Amino acid sequence: MPSYTAPMRDIQFVLHELLNVEQELKSLPAHADVDVDTINSILEEGGKFAATVIAPLNQSGDEEGCTYVGDGVVTAPKGFKEAFAQYVDAGWPALSADPEYGGQGLPHFVNNAFYEMLNSANQAWTMYPGLTHGAYEALHAHGTPEQKKVYLPKLTSGQWTGTMCLTEPHCGSDLGLLRTKAEPVGDGRYQISGTKIFISSGEHDLAENIIHLVLARLPGAPEGTKGISLFIVPKFVPNADGGIGERNAIKCGSIEHKMGIHGNATCVMNLDGAYGWLVGEPNRGLNAMFVMMNGARLGVGMQSLGLAEVALQNSLAYAKDRTQFRAAKGPVNKDKPADPIIVHADVRRMLLTQKAYTEAGRAFSYWLALQIDRELSHPDEKVRKDSADLVALLTPIVKAFVSDNTFETTNLALQCFGGHGFIKEWGMEQFVRDARINMIYEGTNSIQALDLLARKVLSDGGAKLKKFGKLMQQFIAENAGDESMKEFIEPLMDIGDKVTKLTGEIGMKAMKNPEEATAAAVPYQRVVGHMVYAYFWAKMAKVALAKQSSGDGFYTAKLATARFYFAKLLPETAGYIRQARAGSDVVMGLEAALF
Template sequence: MPQYNPPLRDLQFVLHELVQVTETFKEMPAHAEVDVDTVNAILEEGGKFAAQVVFPLNRSGDEEGCTLDKTTHEVRTPKGYKEAYAQYVEGGWAALSCDPAYGGQGLPHVVNQCFYEMLNSANQAWTMYPGLSHGAYESLHAHGTPEQKATYLPKLSSGEWTGTMCLTEPHCGTDLGLLRTKAEPQADGTYKLNGAKIFISAGEHDMAANIIHLVLARLPDAPSGSKGISLFIVPKFHVNADGSLGGRNGIFCAGLEHKMGITSNATAQLVLEDAVGTLVGQPHKGLAAMFVMMNAARLGVGMQSLGLTEVAYQNAVAYAKDRLQMRALSGPKAPEKAADPIIVHPDVRKMLLTARAYAEAGRALCVHTALMLDQELSHPDEDVRKASADEVALLTPIIKAFLTDNGWIATSHCMQVFGGHGYIREWGMEQYVRDARINMIYEGTNTIQSLDLLGRKVLADNGKKLKAFGKKIAEFVEEEGIREDMQEFINPLADIGDKVTKLTTELGMKAFGNPDEVGAAAVDYLRVVGHLVFAYFWARMAKVALDKLKEQGANPDPFYVAKLHTARFYFAKLLPETASLIRTARAGLAPLMAMDEAMF
């Protein structure tokens, strides 16, 4: 049976030793009183909830799945899900980072993100029910009217109601300009919506009293394409003037998708038949409001794969230490046993260290980005807010795509460690692989994220955002480059920084000649930049570990010793992948487009 232990020590390392979040909190009046003890206490309790309440439901929920009553259009979630959600609400977890004006606790987003990493390790499918509510909350908080905020935000903050995002239709996924759902204005200021949506995560369930759907649709006078999309609030149950629930609205579940993974999350096909909705923001400006939710979701999806990488790694390590198979090539390592534990074999260690290196760097990146998000929203200095917003924009597609690609690699490696047992359901590893696979697809496929990074976030502003992040790297290289004990980390970091600069310039020049060159290189480019970011955080983590080990002298803390070993593994075995990626990015468009499509 699988196991899960919240990685509190590493979370504390990243929060307090690497990023030093509480020092930044002091610059923001809204969070100035949040200290180390407060953060640690919250995460310790959050870890208990994840490990003791949500994790035991992961396998059983996967096997049971969700059940749709086609007569009533109601969905029953697996046994225990509703009760666990009630504990989540009762514990105040939904309100952690929400605005106190609407019943929230007002804690930094970075604390909530760390809590959600642990929830995703425990049970990604369950976590999606409350997780999507945060995006709906953020969208309404940014773009809702005072009346909409007063009606919906307190219930979303408390978790009494959940939220969804309704974008995809049967004929269109990422290309939202093709959507057909219609919204007809009514005399009372509301709208009646008709259409169909698919792939709506948590689109119907029995865990909360109401579901607040945020739906993209077209007004009768809407221009074609993405410039003609509006956003609407469409609740499952009508909400009366006094906040009480009224009758059923005309939005219902017509079917559940039968999926490879996340089977216990109700991925719904929704039909709207004269569903009553209210407009969010301005007509034809719905994408701007929805992007608030989509960007929150993209950060959340990266956290999903980070969580799966961590829990898969933990189980693979436990198995590798226990499973006896063959002898080490250099001679027995456990001569008193019939065979050696497989953790002595180099390739098993390579698979384990790959997962560990991706988990620990991913955690550092996510914590850093969440802190930048807190600065974007709460810092009193406008320049800091703007710089933080630019950095979040740059790093969001990297978190979504690089972490989910790595999650697929890591969970597959961890399943491989189990050998044939990894392919058997009772060990739990095959579920992590199945669950990880969706993360590369939804909230914009990883190709879309790559196009966003190279096209919009880098080339569109002549590399301004990338240069700003590169400046941080360059300053770190200059500051630490004089240290002999940092050379093994600083030199490859400086090298990959130079190569990213050259590659970016080269691709920019190609794109001037033919924009399709961006599409040919984007996926490889994102992975190269992802490694640049990871190399930066691994070099920083190595510095902290080296400094701590110097202080400790003859009695080193094994935590820092292991951190240093993992850093060395990353630079020796994972970062060199960039050499081949740069070559394939430079290979350009011709090898992809030369063959006539009729020959395929």
């Protein structure tokens, strides 16, 4: 069975040495009193919970899966309910929630780091509280005062859980096609009828009530996405005293039998005139739901980062222990018949690829979570706007680039094990299977690429992209005269210039033919993702260079990984730039009938 230990040294490096979060929080009145010791103690306890409570359930939960008992009843794998009770009793659901509704009011980046550890330990289990937090965020942003009063305290405490119900059998990412109907009753309620599929955590026995956020159409609503409304549809309708009342007419019809995340119940949900309550304005449901959807996309990034970390830990331990052949330079362990496989160059390549992508993903995603805190809490309106623009620009990157990289790195982790990686008892094949879904849901990675290029870059003439470019330019200017930073600054300058030029070229071609942008989107996203990682690796290298004389091997390893990233991984952008420039004809030129 695989093992997991929270990577506290690197988490603390990112938060305190790279991002200097304590100083950042002093500019945010809501969090100005949060200090290093508080952050570290919370995350250390969170790491213990992840490693000792839910990690031991990961493999057994995968093997057992969820069970559809019948008549809409689903049970989670053995131990999941008890672990969730411990999670609730310890107050973990309230970590970053609003104190007005029972939350602890801590910064989002603390919650973000905690969720990385939970996902390393057990992604399937973590999806239950993760979706609940997303439902909380959507209602906190768009619910009425009465709705907030009824639902937020229960979601904050973990007494109730939440879901989002979007997808229908004929309608995946194209939500404009959805058919679920909402008929007004006349007393503020609506009767909602339709079928939703692929609903993660849609039914289970972990909590006493499940709050579904459901997209549906009102009578006479405009066609397409402009005619979608959002509704609260609880499994049990709350009583006047806040307890659970009558069973609502929303039930699980079946659960999906999936490639991975077996411990999370992915449900077909049938609504047969279920009572629902409108959230936000009529026909503006996507506006409200996007709070949860964007939160889920950031959450997918953390799911992927968590899997990357645990796969790296286990493949590294195996590579240090497994003996096969001799090192190219001659025997390392002369008293043994073979050397550990970590002495071999290609095993090092696989391990360093995992390490480079994982540590860059951590730095990037934690920084992005800090931007969310700045967006929500900074007293300066311009800072809030700039942070919001950076979050909007980079959300597709944290969802797609991190999950693409994690599928690669979990496969590399499996490969390090050789034949044992293909065997279930070692756990590597589960990480690969679980990682694969992260590239699909919450908008496939292709859709994220289209969102990045068309909606986040070209639609505003590159204004948001230039804001990130300004951060890079400032860092480059500050370090241009430092000879020790030259090996990191020059490639960072180079990829920044190439992204600027490539963006202009695609934009000009797309003005004449929109298919030029759609054909270039995926390789373009790959290039921009690498630019972001190059920026964070250069910043991490600067910190490590300043401290390498301390004798702490951590900084030596950080520098070596930075050099590996710039030498071995960043150069793949040359091929992706050529792909992006190749045009749409090579993709669209073949008639569909000829396939």
